[in-house]
Amino acid sequence: MSTTTSPAASVPTARTSVSATQPAARRTRGNKLAQWGFIAPAVAFMALFFGYPLVRNVVMSFQSYTPKTFFTGEAPFNGLDNWRTVFGDDLFGSALGHTLIFTVGSLAGQFGIGLALAVFFRRRFPLNGVLRSLILLPWLVPMVVSGVVWRRILDQDTGVLNSFLGLFGVGDATPWISSPSLALFSVIMVNIWIGIPFNMVILYGGLQEIPKELYEAAALDGASAWRTFRSITLPMLRPVITVVLVLGFMSTVKILDLILALTDGGPADSTQTLGTLTYQNSFVQLDFGAGAVVGNVLILISAVFAVFYLRANRSEGK
Amino acid sequence: MATSSMLPAGKSRKQRRSWGSLAAGIVILLIMMFPLYWMLNTALQPKAGLVEVGWVPTHFDFSGFTKAFSDQGTNLLTSLLVAAGAVVICLVIAAPCAYGLAQFRLPGAKSIVFGTLITQMVPGIVVANALYSAYVSMGLVNSYFGLMLADASLGIPFAIILMRAFMVSIPREVIEAAEVDGAGRIRTFVQVVLPMSRNSLITAGLFAFLFAWSDFMFALTLNTTDAVKPVTLGIYQYIGAHVGDWGSVMAASVLSAIPAAILLVLAQKYIAAGITGGSVK
Structure with missing residues (x-):
């Protein structure tokens, strides 16, 4: 499970806070120091737990780590060796491909179904609020647990999905997670299931903000439901859609828990992503240098995406 | 219409x-x-083993739960302890910062808010990769405190953003009135600001708890022995070792899903506030 916050969210509030505090700004220097005292621990913490790892990973990617490193403390620099090894391995290319397919597939499914459910829950009916909050449970359960449960459900011989499909005479013992050609698809399906509630809740919140008058006007003009959705709902929802997709991207591209619990990256590396490959390199092979290389690629993808998003966001705001 | x-x-x-x-x-x-x-x-059907499980449990067999308790009981306690510790660290660090960013006019405050948002871009496995060697040299591997710190990092940015958004709306006059009455900066924060921000503190704390309770990655990477083993790690190792015993694996899974279920029922409004407040508002 993960919740994230978006840059779009905080910009307006940042402005109000500055203007609100302006008059009381004249204080002594000691006062300013005391004020920094409130902020410093958090800044130090974030520098250690987010800033330091970013820098350290770049350095580590040029160092040679072996299982012995942690006894001897020696990790000599080895130039571009780690980069060459990682990029020369076919597994890196396929992990990159899997990561992209997994991210795009998961986002498309989570968003599409989440939006459909958000629109559905706009209807007025009894117990609407109760159903909407209960649906959050799959998202709140630890991801490893979801992975383990689905591992059982998708089992080829004794899983309930195949028994269910068998009732209709289809899906004769489909090897959902035991076939290299199907496993990635199954992992995406499970991740869609996990992500639907989050998408639904945020999109539902966005839908509630759209003024009712717009729909009334559309109804007066005799617009069809589809037309209303395309010409009112989608354009008005655009900022929220951006936020949901960006947050979804950030949390999906780096996923690790689910894949380890569901398939361990297998069978035959068919569900190996950049996240699991980083883990395998560093914590299974104990080659932290190679792990750092893959980790850096992962950061780079996120960073490019973040810059792209911030640009789009800024031009939209003006 | x-x-x-x-x-x-x-x-x-x-x-x-x-x-x-x-x-x-x-x-x-x-x-x-x-x-x-x-x-x-x-x-509830531990005897079914590897054969097909019935659609409904015909009679309740709790032996899976008994086994899960004896195998994973300590791990559940570990999870509880680590998550509670992470919540405390998270709130103690994030609440003053949120207040400072919301109410003090400090140069660079905007960049700090921006940096806080950007931290969410850093993949956890990258953090673990670098943290591991740092933890080895500081002796924090296989320690409760080390895992609490790492798990707190999952909640701190979120808590800062969420509480700051709330504390911005505390009127200046309220804080100034407290200071005029002679309350120091810290007393004002503890006796005036925190009680007023109660709801956002609870929301941030709940999410910090859920993040830490659900953590698997730090548990997996920052522990090399069985000394500190949260239930998520316990379940993961379970499926490696006893795939035949699905009854107790699932019973352990049920137990580890309980906090989420309880919070969803008892603290529904805080959960909803956290999801929408943290991401859209």
């Missing part, structure tokens, strides 16, 4: 429609919940 102007016939059609929607809503919920139902169902 045009139908709303119609007389009784229209109204009953509308009512029928709302019952139809309720039925559809229940079907959606059942589909979404099925995997969790299946977890419970399998947990």
Whole structure:
């Protein structure tokens, strides 16, 4: 499970806070120091737990780590060796491909179904609020647990999905997670299931903000439901859609828990992503240098995406 | 709507429609919940082993739970302890910062807010990769405190953003009045600001708890022995070792899903506030 916050969210509030505090700004220097005292621990913490790892990973990617490193403390620099090894391995290319397919597939499914459910829950009916909050449970359960449960459900011989499909005479013992050609698809399906509630809740919140008058006007003009959705709902929802997709991207591209619990990256590396490959390199092979290389690629993808998003966001705001 | 102007016939059609929607809503919920139902169902049929599990448990067999408790009981306690510690660290560090960013006029405050948002871009496995060697040299591997710190990092940026958004709306006058009364900066914060921000503190704390309780990655990477083993790690190792014993694996899974279920029922409004407040507002 993960919740994230978006840059779009905080910009307006940042402005109000500055203007609100302006008059009381004249204080002594000691006062300013005391004020920094409130902020410093958090800044130090974030520098250690987010800033330091970013820098350290770049350095580590040029160092040679072996299982012995942690006894001897020696990790000599080895130039571009780690980069060459990682990029020369076919597994890196396929992990990159899997990561992209997994991210795009998961986002498309989570968003599409989440939006459909958000629109559905706009209807007025009894117990609407109760159903909407209960649906959050799959998202709140630890991801490893979801992975383990689905591992059982998708089992080829004794899983309930195949028994269910068998009732209709289809899906004769489909090897959902035991076939290299199907496993990635199954992992995406499970991740869609996990992500639907989050998408639904945020999109539902966005839908509630759209003024009712717009729909009334559309109804007066005799617009069809589809037309209303395309010409009112989608354009008005655009900022929220951006936020949901960006947050979804950030949390999906780096996923690790689910894949380890569901398939361990297998069978035959068919569900190996950049996240699991980083883990395998560093914590299974104990080659932290190679792990750092893959980790850096992962950061780079996120960073490019973040810059792209911030640009789009800024031009939209003006 | 045009139908709303119609007389009784229209109204009953509308009512029928709302019952139809309720039925559809229940079907959606059942589909979404099925995997969790299946977890419970399998947990209650431990004897089924590797053969097919019945659609409903015909009689309740709690031996899976007994086994799960004896195997994973300590791990559950570890999870509880680590998550509680992470919540404390998270709130102690994040709350003053949120207040400072919301109410003090400090140069660079905006960049700090921006940096806080950007931290969410850093993949956890990258953090673990670098943290591991740092932890080795500081002796924090296989320690409760080390894992609490790492798990707190999952909640701190979120908590800062969430509480700051709330504390911005505390009127200046309230804080100044407290200071005029002679309260120091810290006393004002503890006795005035924190009580006023109670709801956002609870929301941030709940999410910090859920993040830490659900953590698997730090548990997996920052522990090399069985000294500190949260239940997520315990379950992961379970499926490696006892795939035949799905009853107790599922029972352990049920136990580890309980905090989420309890919080969803008891603290529903905070959960909803956290999801929307943290990401859109």
